Amino acid sequence: MLERFALGAQVALQPYALLMTLLGVAWGILGGALPGISGSIAMALLLPFTFGMDPAVALMMLAGVYVGAMYGGSITAILISTPGTPGSAITVVDGYALHQRGQSGKALGVSLVTGTVGGIAGVFLLVAFAVPLSRIALAFGPPEYFAFGVFGLALISSFVGRDLVKGGISAVLGLMLATVGTDPFSGTPRFTFGSVDLVGGVAAAAGMIGLFAVSEIFYQIAEGVDWERIRGRYTTALPSLLELWRLRVATVLGIVFGTIEGLLPGGGGAIASFIAYNEAKRWSKHPEEFGRGSLEGVAAPETANNVVTATALIPLLTFGIPGSNSAAILLAGMMLHGLQPGPALFDRTPHVVYGLFVGLLVANLFMLGLGLLALRPSIALVNVRRPFLLAGILGLVLVGAYSINNSMVEVWIVLLTGLVGYSMRRYGYNVLAMVLGFVLGFMVEANLRRSLLISLGDPWVFFTRPISALLLALAVLTFAWPILRRIREERLSVAGAEQGLAERAAG
Amino acid sequence: MRRADLVAGLSFLAVAAVYFHQSLFIVRGFASDRLGPAFMPRLLAGALALLALALLARAAAGRSEATPPSPARVRLLAATVVLLVAYALVMPRAGFLVATPAFLAAVLACLGVREPVPLVLVAAGVTAALYGVFGRLLGVLLPPGPFGRL
Incomplete structure (x- = not known):
């Protein structure tokens, strides 16, 4: 264990790795500050750059982008009341109120410092959970893996998009896409129409850039997304130790909910920051200040969303299930380098996993310094006129896609998947569920068939083993829950309408 | 938006049908298991068809959200x-x-x-x-x- 950390540190502390992590964090702050460009989109835009790198360094850089984006998102939340990333949505309430009271610098400083605290706490929690969980995952047999895959799919398709039917369709389409290629069990070619390896790691990475980044550009064009200019000059005012001590309850609550959201697939920091904000208000000695410019109201969500930057990696690294958009991009980064996430990763390529742990720690320290320096460039970028910004990002995407493989194929994939992603978003489908279906398709099918081979065809194998039975029960529950809730709501509204009619008839 | 769901539902039905049809051509290898390489595709085709029907039923009932862009x-x-x-x-x-x-x-x-x-x-x-x-x-x-x- 200790040797592995030494190995990780050796990888993460090379000058080249440090430089790339620094650049990643800086890119993340700038991208995160731009409304609409969330951490995952900033990561997707950087994905082509990481292709030629050592896989450990590539993942550190991508993780650094995610870390930086969380602070970047709070800049626009505080200064123009427009969250740069979904994770900063609730920061707007008190951050902007502080800005209106002339305390913008203090709000930014609290966001930066509590974010760093959260990020570092997140790394320790990541190690504390991921290492033992990967041991458990190693003991999983095919039935458990199958059940886990089904559970992950059920969770994402029913909770993320809110629309069960469309979430299900998205997941099934992803699973269908995964069946193109070689059958995971007997090696039989399927749906390949003669050509081998239709969807490789490179194409998958290009697809993610399209689905997550290009779709957002299309969305901004089609919906006419616009935001205010940031006026005036600001400097970050770091909070004193005494001030930080007063924020301890809010910070701890942020850490708790950031950890919970990271463990559960489906979040990207937005839910954790909302819950942390509400709980911080409940626990606060001055709940009346919330909404009027409470520093605790900034500290709680900004801690929570930075904790998620680390803890969201737990399901990805241990079980190979990306629970959020950013984890999906990180997975694409792994696929580009031929790495298969999951428990075996810890033993097969410890320098990548432990390098990522150390790299995340470094990224958070960099964020503390860069947060002070990058404020002015971020504001300048946010104030660039929208057409210039969109054209610049389009240019970056096109060249980036081309550069992955020096070919136009990836450019076409990016455009096509960008349109698919935009349409899915536009009509309420669930992009993450589709990506998850695609990623898990191979694993789910292989383990289904392997299980039945072991049990000699007896399907009860999934229900007689406790962990697999529990996971499948949870999967059914997550899928059934929204249906049950809707039925209840309808029954209530029908009852209400009947009562209304009865009253009208009586009156 | 109802029309969008109708169009989408019909398209997904068509995708499910074509995909199922294509799955009939999957060759079963020698070292195959009980389920075989065509099982999962057929299961997915069925699932997509069911979900598409649910989408169509909902659209026909006139229940849908979201507003079209300008x-x-x-x-x-x-x-x-x-x-x-x-x-x-x-x-x-x-x-x-x-x-x-x-x-x-x-x-x-x-x-x-x-x-x-x-x-x-x-x-x-x-x-x-x-x-x-x-x-x-x-x-x-x-x-x-x-x-x-x-």
């Missing part, structure tokens, strides 16, 4: 997509340094930049920056076009 904005997006497709077709032949500034200028004009000086400066500047980073720093072999490499 036609002017949709035209703007369509124009951008046309420019992107044109760029992807032309760039390998015309070369990166020719096609990219032309494309960027067209996109900027399309998105409402009317002043010629910033338009040209930004189109040229972004191209130069991309060429510097990708072409020089990262050593990507960008299509040189008729004028060769710089």
Whole structure:
């Protein structure tokens, strides 16, 4: 264990790795500050750059982008009341109120410092959970893996998009896409129409850039997304130790909910920051200040969303299930380098996993310094006129896609998947569920068939083993829950309408 | 939006049918298991068909959310997509340094930049920056076009 950390540190502390992590964090702050460009989109835009790198360094850089984006998102939340990333949505309430009271610098400083605290706490929690969980995952047999895959799919398709039917369709389409290629069990070619390896790691990475980044550009064009200019000059005012001590309850609550959201697939920091904000208000000695410019109201969500930057990696690294958009991009980064996430990763390529742990720690320290320096460039970028910004990002995407493989194929994939992603978003489908279906398709099918081979065809194998039975029960529950809730709501509204009619008839 | 769900539902039914039909041609190998390579595809085709029917039933009942975007904005997006497709077709032949500034200028004009000086400066500047980073720093072999490499 200790040797592995030494190995990780050796990888993460090379000058080249440090430089790339620094650049990643800086890119993340700038991208995160731009409304609409969330951490995952900033990561997707950087994905082509990481292709030629050592896989450990590539993942550190991508993780650094995610870390930086969380602070970047709070800049626009505080200064123009427009969250740069979904994770900063609730920061707007008190951050902007502080800005209106002339305390913008203090709000930014609290966001930066509590974010760093959260990020570092997140790394320790990541190690504390991921290492033992990967041991458990190693003991999983095919039935458990199958059940886990089904559970992950059920969770994402029913909770993320809110629309069960469309979430299900998205997941099934992803699973269908995964069946193109070689059958995971007997090696039989399927749906390949003669050509081998239709969807490789490179194409998958290009697809993610399209689905997550290009779709957002299309969305901004089609919906006419616009935001205010940031006026005036600001400097970050770091909070004193005494001030930080007063924020301890809010910070701890942020850490708790950031950890919970990271463990559960489906979040990207937005839910954790909302819950942390509400709980911080409940626990606060001055709940009346919330909404009027409470520093605790900034500290709680900004801690929570930075904790998620680390803890969201737990399901990805241990079980190979990306629970959020950013984890999906990180997975694409792994696929580009031929790495298969999951428990075996810890033993097969410890320098990548432990390098990522150390790299995340470094990224958070960099964020503390860069947060002070990058404020002015971020504001300048946010104030660039929208057409210039969109054209610049389009240019970056096109060249980036081309550069992955020096070919136009990836450019076409990016455009096509960008349109698919935009349409899915536009009509309420669930992009993450589709990506998850695609990623898990191979694993789910292989383990289904392997299980039945072991049990000699007896399907009860999934229900007689406790962990697999529990996971499948949870999967059914997550899928059934929204249906049950809707039925209840309808029954209530029908009852209400009947009562209304009865009253009208009586009156 | 009801119409969108109807169209989508019918399309997904068609996808499920074509996919199921294609799964009939999967060859069962020697070392195959009980379920075989065609089981999962058929299961998925069935699942998609069921979900598509649910979508159609819901659309027919008139229950749906979301509002359509404004036609002017949709035209703007369509124009951008046309420019992107044109760029992807032309760039390998015309070369990166020719096609990219032309494309960027067209996109900027399309998105409402009317002043010629910033338009040209930004189109040229972004191209130069991309060429510097990708072409020089990262050593990507960008299509040189008729004028060769710089």
